[in-house]
Amino acid sequence: MAVIPVAIAGAPYDVRIETGVLRNAGHHCRPFIRKNHVAVVTDSNVAAAWRDTVTDSFAAEGITSHWLVLPAGEATKSWAYLAQVVDFLLAQEVERRDNVVALGGGVIGDLTGFAASMVKRGCGFIQLPTTLLAQVDSSVGGKTAINTPLGKNLVGAFHQPSLVLADPLALDTLPLRDTRAGYAEVIKYGLIDDAPFFAWCEENGAKVLAGDATAREIAIARSVAAKARIVAADEKETAGVRALLNLGHTFGHALEAETGYSDRLLHGEGVALGMVLAARFSVRQGLMHGQDAERIAAHIGSVGLPASLAALGLDCDGRKLADHMLHDKKMDAGTLPFLLLRGIGQTFLAKDVNLTDIAAFLDEELARS
């Protein structure tokens, strides 16, 4: 069990990581719920697995839970469902000082958090993340958003939760592929600035994916501690610190765009391959030793995440992939900041990366055997 404080100025909160914590969700949420009822938003898959457990835990604290169960899947992160969540919260007569509950993965957390940011000009919300990706990344740090036809996460707000409860047991009811994709974000924290944690991942990554409870708690706690430190230093991504969390994401988003944001490549899989590409491009730029990049690729490949661009079988060239990056929401006055590496645990923000070099590099990677 670990409790990680997130020291955001004016909006601090705790992230509690504990195997079985969903069974006690009511107890931990009780100090944040002023009334004898609470609004909970979830999706149909999570409801099937966890609704009864969470309902009972609130009931044990004298709290009746009122549920909105939405369709599972990325398509729910839309204007239409945002309106539905807002209308539900208003119908529940949620007030500004109330906390509503988001039980689910990144879609439910982002959607409910965004709705909470606008109901009565902002009410509180509690995150109960049920995927590894949500537990180590999206439930912490206050980024909330929906997708639009022009791209993912293009409309949103910074709105910090009041509490996060992460239960590794929730991962047991998910497909391994989803947990593996979330594990890419765990590796990311090692690569950003914690080489010993990357070495821990090399030793223990297989255990995390196999369901070892201790390994899961450690992986989540160390990831959350890293994220907490980064977002406390740069909540709104204006100081060049939070941007480090985007390691692998620029390449990854281009790959997701090229594969149509489909099951062909999950977000975390795109990030995993994106980190391999960022490392290899760093080698090409003379920034990092090739053996470090190959160590990264080896670990990513060893847990079953994609480590080879050629193996994706894309029908495109490097220029087309680089062109997807022009639509990246991190574009800033015509330049695209890139996260590159000087070594494992030494990620930095490079502002002078040329997309022509990126395209040439991607052509080499597409042809690599």
Ligand code: GLY
């Ligand atoms: N997922 C990146 C961030 O929270 O900044």
